[in-house]
């Protein structure tokens with residue numbers, strides 16, 4: 018802080034203060050009591066400018082309160098599995114002891130949050146949002162340049178050739194009007210509905226096969242302009258079809274056309290609806306197809322960051338209550354000025370990078386299918402429609418971090434740095450449009466993804482001072498795809514990886530997906546390095562996204578008691594080539610499901626045979642019943658085996674209260690490096706597959722009841738409740754009513770995914786050995802014995 022006491026009231030100071038005061042009144046400072054940090058301002062104000070305020074004596078009471086001592090060695094006995102209970106979960110002993118001893122007595126500390134005031138060139142020309150921390154524009158889709166004044170030409174089609182007049186096939190392929198800001202296809206001028214989308218197959222001829230059940234083939238070389246532009250009501254049309262007439266069967270429309278883009282509803286896109294944006298722009302902006310167009314004064318991917326020109330009254334919860342203060346160098350810089358707001362917070366503090374939108378919002382904004390990348394869309398009443406996208410966890414966690422009280426804008430004080438690259442979006446959109454071409458990546462989505470992460474790394478190293486302090490070890494990346502952080506570029510490996518696939522590569526030391534385009538074996542080590550996919554010492558496996566559904570929740574399937582679980586073992590999923598529609602590749606599921614089916618298959622295979630050891634109370638079937646969740650909840654043990662990488666079966670099992678039986682050697686599951694798996698799960702080695710059922714029958718009732726009880730204690734740690742409740746609150750604010758799923762979720766109060774994540778970060782903050790030498794002088798809000806390296 019500036020030591021201004023000694024200053025005389027010089028002209029330059031008076032000028033500086035006058036300008037600050039002007040600013041301060043813009044932010045309605047008078048609404049808030051002045052805090053201690055405003056002291057210097059008051060000292061000078063008497064002489065120079067009148068300003069109202071009351072002062073309260075500054076004390077060091079925060080530090081004083083920290084004299085509570087934590088007895089880490091004696092207060093917390095371990096259970097028979099060397100676990101330690103904290104918030105009802107059985108943590109690995111050392112983690113649990115630390116958490117129950119230290120997390121529970123963490124104190125709030127005062128953090129100076131920096132409220133940006135830097136302007137952007139030309140105010141981003143109305144075609145972008147100004148990041149006022151850096152003074153850099155985040156341009157909307159199709160705009161670029163320092164002030165977003167450049168208009169990009171993003172074609173829908175690859176260059177034409179005589180054989181392929183619309184270029185080679187790509188999702189964005191378009192014979193009608195291409196909106197070159199987004200590479201999306203519309204009916205265009207001259208039609209009755211110029212803004213009606215013409216997605217993919219809609220605009221091209223369909224080759225009708227003589228066989229009735231054969232799949233339809235689209236001829237990508239022949240546009241079907243006749244049908245999309247026709248005004249003749251007896252032909253199947255599209256761009257001139259009146260929805261009311263079509264719904265009442267008065268006119269025909271082309272089947273391949275329908276409403277695939279986000280923000281529009283109805284077969285003919287005739288109903289405007291909300292589209293999906295991160296945190297729905299936090300009430301400070303408008304969602305344009307996935308990119309938040311923030312109100313003046315706000316910025317960030319979700320418009321959650323105020324600047325000096327936004328009203329303090331509207332600041333988000335995580336910046337409250339704030340004591341406003343003016344930054345040290347305010348008098349030095351001609352460009353105005355950041356404000357400091359002193360906020361009481363608990364560590365761990367997370368700084369979230371506001372990356373250029375190419376890493377996230379532009380991938381959302383240019384989506385050709387509303388369901389891809391996101392975990393919710395909105396229906397014709399603007400009610401939330403949750404999706405089954407297993408990759409939705411990435412968005413859920415991101416939203417929770419952005420709205421969390423652990424978030425900070427002060428990188429100097431931050432304990433962790435979250436780098437929000439959305440790989441779930443990059444992968445689903447690889448080769449989606451010419452500007453997302455994989456041409457230089459041998460058709461490998463893995464390689465394509467790696468490049469995005471590398472670019473994000475380069476950006477933060479170039480633009481921010483934080484990476485080098487710890488060589489990136491306090492940075493956090495989420496790689497949510499099938500094989501997690503296997504695709505991480507070598508430059509970022511020192512960071513913490515959040516994944517769904519914890520392959521330590523101790524046994525499976527190569528790509529484990531059978532899906533060719535995701536394989537990473539051929540990515541050269543000059544790019545990937547030779548790191549494993551997961552290091553338990555630093556990384557964390559998080560649960561996949563499961564759709565929040567009020568009905569199974571209210572049925573409390575997770576709590577179903579032992580006596581209602583008649584099936585000993587249950588697994589449902591693709592079991593390989595022996596079964597109808599089975600995956601053909603021997604490497605699918607690393608061969609595991611195939612072996613299980615051979616032994617215990619309970620449905621006849623193509624040859625009509627059951628598994629060698631099939632039994633009445635064992636279900637291993639490729640057939641999913643309507644009652645999938647009930648089936649899981651009627652079983653004692655449920656199989657957790659790989660698919661192409663992870664398969665979401667761990668979540669299915671836990672959420673239905675079933676004891677998970679994990680078979681994947683050397684590959685960690687959610688929280689396996691922090692929770693005491695022995696107390697609620699069974700791990701069986703791949704070699705033991707033939708003995709699976711024999712092993713399970715060996716567990717006595719006491720042990721089974723004990724494990725079931727533990728599953729019940731931790732089940733909510735596998736749901737993204739926090740992010741779901743954020744959505745519920747938004748919906749309540751807008752519509753004033755609470756939906757069924759929200760009512761059910763409101764009743765749950767135990768720790769969820771996000772709470773667990775924060776607990777893990779808190780543990781890491783004080784126990785990661787590399788931190789010993791970094792910023793030990795900070796105020797951590799913890800007694801000495803909880804800190805490392807301070808003695």
Ligand SMILES: *[C@@H]1O[C@H](CO)[C@@H](O)[C@H](O)[C@H]1NC(C)=O
Nearest residue numbers: 042046047048067068069070
């Ligand atoms: C400052 O205080 C005076 C006297 O108490 C009051 O009349 C005036 O409205 C106050 N101004 C502001 C901006 O609060």
Ligand SMILES: *[C@@H]1O[C@H](CO)[C@@H](O)[C@H](O)[C@H]1NC(C)=O
Nearest residue numbers: 223224225234235236237238
């Ligand atoms: C569609 O049919 C035409 C001629 O009948 C043929 O030349 C073309 O290859 C077919 N296209 C596809 C995708 O099957």
Ligand SMILES: *[C@@H]1O[C@H](CO)[C@@H](O)[C@H](O)[C@H]1NC(C)=O
Nearest residue numbers: 243247248249250251252253
């Ligand atoms: C409309 O299309 C039908 C069927 O293709 C055709 O018989 C009719 O002549 C067309 N009408 C006009 C006005 O073109």
Ligand SMILES: *[C@@H]1O[C@H](CO)[C@@H](O)[C@H](O)[C@H]1NC(C)=O
Nearest residue numbers: 288289290291292397398399
């Ligand atoms: C849903 O939201 C869209 C976009 O804000 C709006 O145009 C539409 O009127 C809303 N619909 C309803 C039923 O509230």
Ligand SMILES: *[C@@H]1O[C@H](CO)[C@@H](O)[C@H](O)[C@H]1NC(C)=O
Nearest residue numbers: 478479480481482483484485
């Ligand atoms: C960070 O370290 C790299 C390599 O050690 C160096 O090239 C770069 O200039 C450093 N960046 C900053 C901001 O200090």
Ligand SMILES: *[C@@H]1O[C@H](CO)[C@@H](O)[C@H](O)[C@H]1NC(C)=O
Nearest residue numbers: 522523524525526527547548
């Ligand atoms: C992978 O494991 C196999 C045996 O399981 C071993 O022969 C091979 O050297 C390992 N490769 C690497 C890169 O570690």
Ligand SMILES: *[C@@H]1O[C@H](CO)[C@@H](O)[C@H](O)[C@H]1NC(C)=O
Nearest residue numbers: 097715716717718719720721
């Ligand atoms: C049940 O099994 C556990 C070990 O898995 C053992 O310690 C316990 O004594 C057994 N209880 C009974 C009643 O057999």
